[in-house]
Amino acid sequence: MSEAERADLLLQIYYYMRLTRAMEDRTRTLFLQGRIVGGVYTAQGHEATTVGAAMTLRDGDCIVPQHRDLGMHLVRGVSPRAVMCQWLARGNAPTLGRDGQLHIGDMHHGVVPMISMLGESLPVACGVALVMKMRRRSTVVLASCGDGATSTGAFHEALNFASVQRLPVVFVIENNGYAYSTPTAKQFAIEQLAQRAVAYGMPGESVDGNDVLAVMEAVGRAVAHARSGQGPALVECRTFRVRGHSEADKADYVSPALRQEWLTRDPIKRFEEYLTAQGLLSAERRREIEARVRSVVDDAVAFAEASPPPDPATVADYVFAPDGPIAIVGEPGATDPRYVNALDTRTGRPFCTMSQVEEAVTRL
Amino acid sequence: MTAVTYLEAISQAIREEMRRDESVFLLGEDVGTYGGAFKVSAGFLEEFGPERVIDTPMSETAIIGSAVGAALMGMRPIAEMQYIDFITCGFDQIVNMACKMYWRSGIPLPLVIRGPAGGGTHGGPFHSASPEAWFFHTPGIKVVMPATTYDAKGLLKAAIRDNNPVLYLEHKLLYRLPELREELPSEDYVVPLGKAIIRRRGRHITMLTYGAMVHQCLKAAEQLATEDGLEVEVVDLRSLTPLDRETIKESVKRTNKVLIVHEDTLTGGVGAELAALLAEELFDYLDGPIMRVAAPDAPYPYAPPLEMAYLPGVERIVAVARQLAAY
Ligand SMILES: Cc1ncc(C[n+]2csc(CCOP(=O)(O)OP(=O)(O)O)c2C)c(N)n1
Ligand SMILES: [Mg+2]
Numbered sequence: 001m002s003e004a005e006r007a008d009l010l011l012q013i014y015y016y017m018r019l020t021r022a023m024e025d026r027t028r029t030l031f032l033q034g035r036i037v038g039g040v041y042t043a044q045g046h047e048a049t050t051v052g053a054a055m056t057l058r059d060g061d062c063i064v065p066q067h068r069d070l071g072m073h074l075v076r077g078v079s080p081r082a083v084m085c086q087w088l089a090r091g092n093a094p095t096l097g098r099d100g101q102l103h104i105g106d107m108h109h110g111v112v113p114m115i116s117m118l119g120e121s122l123p124v125a126c127g128v129a130l131v132m133k134m135r136r137r138s139t140v141v142l143a144s145c146g147d148g149a150t151s152t153g154a155f156h157e158a159l160n161f162a163s164v165q166r167l168p169v170v171f172v173i174e175n176n177g178y179a180y181s182t183p184t185a186k187q188f189a190i191e192q193l194a195q196r197a198v199a200y201g202m203p204g205e206s207v208d209g210n211d212v213l214a215v216m217e218a219v220g221r222a223v224a225h226a227r228s229g230q231g232p233a234l235v236e237c238r239t240f241r242v243r244g245h246s247e248a249d250k251a252d253y254v255s256p257a258l259r260q261e262w263l264t265r266d267p268i269k270r271f272e273e274y275l276t277a278q279g280l281l282s283a284e285r286r287r288e289i290e291a292r293v294r295s296v297v298d299d300a301v302a303f304a305e306a307s308p309p310p311d312p313a314t315v316a317d318y319v320f321a322p323d324g325p326i327a328i329v330g331e332p333g334a335t336d337p338r339y340v341n342a343l344d345t346r347t348g349r350p351f352c353t354m355s356q357v358e359e360a361v362t363r364l
Numbered sequence: 365m366t367a368v369t370y371l372e373a374i375s376q377a378i379r380e381e382m383r384r385d386e387s388v389f390l391l392g393e394d395v396g397t398y399g400g401a402f403k404v405s406a407g408f409l410e411e412f413g414p415e416r417v418i419d420t421p422m423s424e425t426a427i428i429g430s431a432v433g434a435a436l437m438g439m440r441p442i443a444e445m446q447y448i449d450f451i452t453c454g455f456d457q458i459v460n461m462a463c464k465m466y467w468r469s470g471i472p473l474p475l476v477i478r479g480p481a482g483g484g485t486h487g488g489p490f491h492s493a494s495p496e497a498w499f500f501h502t503p504g505i506k507v508v509m510p511a512t513t514y515d516a517k518g519l520l521k522a523a524i525r526d527n528n529p530v531l532y533l534e535h536k537l538l539y540r541l542p543e544l545r546e547e548l549p550s551e552d553y554v555v556p557l558g559k560a561i562i563r564r565r566g567r568h569i570t571m572l573t574y575g576a577m578v579h580q581c582l583k584a585a586e587q588l589a590t591e592d593g594l595e596v597e598v599v600d601l602r603s604l605t606p607l608d609r610e611t612i613k614e615s616v617k618r619t620n621k622v623l624i625v626h627e628d629t630l631t632g633g634v635g636a637e638l639a640a641l642l643a644e645e646l647f648d649y650l651d652g653p654i655m656r657v658a659a660p661d662a663p664y665p666y667a668p669p670l671e672m673a674y675l676p677g678v679e680r681i682v683a684v685a686r687q688l689a690a691y
Contacts, residue, residue, distance in 0.1 A: 099468040106471075107436050113469045115460050123426045124461060127433020127441070134389075134415050134439075154456075157426035164421055319503050321472035321527040328387055328438040340527055341438055344470035351470060 007280050013055055013212060014275060015289050017047040017268050020071040022293045023080060026301060027087055031247050037089040038100050040247040043068035045210065046174060048267030049237040050144075051075055052215030053172050056223045057142060060330060062110035062132075064125040064143035066118060067102060068174065072144070077109060079355040080296055084304035094353040096318075096346065097310035106353040107329045107341070119145060119152030122171070126158050129167035129232075137330065140168040140226040142219070147187055148179025150196060159200040159232070166231035170222040173234065174209065176241040181253045197234040209237030210267040213274075239267075318346040367545035370538045373513045374478075375404050377520035378442060380552070382412055385440065388524055391418035391427055392444030401446050402480060402539060424454035428477060432462050435475040440524055445479030448533060449493040462529040463504030472527040478520070480536035481509070482576055482627055483675055488666035494575075494628035494659075499531050500604045500637070506557055507604040509533040511578035513546035515602060518555030526557060535576040543579075558606035562615065566595035569685055570615045572638055573625040574601040577676060581625050584681035594689055604634055609641065616642060620651040621688050625681055630658040652691035657684050 001009070024042040031040040043050065050071025054063060057076065065072045070083065085093035086100055094104040095113075105113030112128060114121050125143035132139050149155055150173060162169045173193045177184055190196070197204025203225060207218040215237055222233035240262035244251040251259075275281035326341050327334035335342045344351045368376070381388045389412075390405055396419035399406030408417045420427050424445065431441040445451045451458070458477065465473045483492035499507050506528055510516040516534070523530035538544055563578060564585050571581045578600045585596035599615050601608065616622050622642055624635035639654040657676045665674055 094470075095468045099464075103468065105469055107438075112433070112436060113465070113471070115464070117456050117460050120425075120429065120456055120461055123423075123429020123457065124433040124436070126426060127430030127435070128437055129433070130418075130430055131434050131437040131439055154425050154429065157421075157423035158429070160421055161423055161426040161430065165418075318470075319467050320506075321466045321474075323527060326387070326438045326440075326472060326474055326527060330437070334438070339438075341472050345472075346466075346470045 010280055014271055016051045016075050018293050019074055020047050022297050026297050028247055036087050041067045045240055045242045047071050048212035048215050049174055049209040049239055052212040053219045055216055056220040060139040062128050062141045064112040064121045066114055066144050069144055077354050080300035081303040082353050084300040085307055088304045090304055090307035091310035092307050104353045106351040108335055109354045118149040119154040122154055122158035125169055126162050126167055129169045132168055138227055140223055142170045144172040144174055147175040147184050150193055151187055162232040163200040163202050168226040169232040170226050171234040173236045175236055176239050178241050180245045192236060194236040202232045202234055204234040206236040209239035210265045212271050365547050367547045369540050370513045370516045370544050371540055373517035374520055374534060377517045381521060381524045388440045389416040390442045391420050393420055393422055393446045395444050424450050425457055428454035428457040431475045432457060435473040436471055440474045442476045447491050448479040448481040448495055449490050451495055459502050463502050467504055473529050474527045476523045476530050476532055478532035481533040482535040482537055483664055484537040489663045492664040496604055497628055497633050500634050506530040509575040511575055511600050513544050515555050517548060518553050522554040522557050537576050558603045558608055560599050560601045560608035560611040563600045564598040566597035567619055568595045569621045569623055569688060570597045570619040571623050571625055572599050577625045577627050580678050580681060583678045587682055588685055613646060616646055617649050620649055622654050623685055623688055625657045625676060629661050631661050633658055652688050655684055655688050657681050
């Protein structure tokens, strides 16, 4: 990588981190204004982990993100408009208003839709990776979960199955100190969650989840391991949930001193300082990036607000998929409209989770 | 051509679909080297290799969850539960992950979950399950249960080709029953999901049933014909979801009396929904109460005398049918 390419890459990372934060800040404002239908989960402080982890992937790879992984979605090309349509429960949201939050996905672009039952996405990640292995691909699946979700049976079944089958999966644990009000001391009795890897016979490491370059290095190593056919790997990213579990949670069970300590380690501030010290982020460049971020967020909110609500007459529609051929995702021709999984057959239109051409503006 | 068993028909269906379509594969506990606890997949590993006949760890959530992941990718996995009782260990993957996937994301999930269900084999409380009502109640999954060898093959082929999650329940009492041996067509065929079949025609009472109880009802109908001169119609539902409301209603409109028979427990069972459907839509046609014969509201017992008392059988069906006929 040339010096100029490296500079571009670092600024791209910075942009995604800023965009993630700004999208969530705006979502919070909308929530406080009573414009969001249900609960809101944000991830201030997770940006180095979510953006850094996703930056290690390539075309054809797949993410299996959870509720605090907006950064992963944005890096992989999920549309800010689609995200805002989800929060505002619009009829043209990827789930047509049937589900909210970040419960969205599009297999042709490698995003598996999560469900609220945390941990349950991990076995599904194994199935995606199983197909990659069967089809002799050199692609990988990056699946995340929180410290709380590591206590589910699904987590343990998935790690074990992935290891036995030598599946190309990277498990990223976002250890943010809490699962709702439950601190990690009540969640597990080991020193570091990376130790879980030992029990399943896969490499595991623990990394400073607020240092985006360190996250990229560690997850990059795990991805390389999985891509080389040696099986799964695990990375624990140590970060902190500096806000409440949801925006309705004041989190007064967290000591102010602890929260303050982590606020001073804010991943975006740290990366900014690094970039500035490297001479890569001039005041002017920073203003440009902020302007871009703002325009993308404004556009997403405006688009969502102008979008129609779902049609109540459709409430019981599309419980079952229609008959017809199904393509194996990722094979040549798999997006040919004759396949039932090529288009969103509920609407007859392409899946709308990913950024459309008109919003290519979301890339720096 | 030789007559095959219900179990061989299941095996043939999977083998033929795996030959026909490279996206079909089988995963579960002991399905490979051992050929499955009941030998449904005997010889599969040799023919298809370990990537399409996957011996998994003892992890129902991982089995069903990875079937979901593979189906998201456009494959057509068949997830075997060693006994259908263990489906509860993967319940969330079915009811929350699989059943809501297309409805909320537009991504179809062509996957089959199958395994030996039902009692009568001294399996006790954990190897005799009839779990259909849980899934019958859950939107987003099709539920089928074949009663004959022909249907065992045809329904399974239709299930594998369907673009949705399908729960395919095999009654293990029928697996090797000599009376169910049948010569099957040599050409490819399917039994479409959502189509009931009338197994015996009659004009006095309609028996609505499925699975192994079809055979109990047919025996009861025979006895009622010879001893009481009653002409009983036996409708084998075959699919619970989608439910063939047309065939059910058409039959009841002719007979005007209904007896629902299932092996599952009574309260909140499939029969309760059938009764509600008929009460709502065919009230004017009914000449008697809608009656049900089902297992009592208790867990499935082990000791033979208890099992005999628990399982609905010809004697109870005949007795209740007589009550209904006299009404
Ligand atoms: C299996 C399951 N049980 C309970 C919940 C309710 N719940 C929602 S978030 C949460 C805590 C999650 O903690 P963690 O996995 O650490 O993720 P974090 O929210 O900290 O990112 C709980 C208990 C859930 N979503 N899933
Ligand atoms: Mg947590």
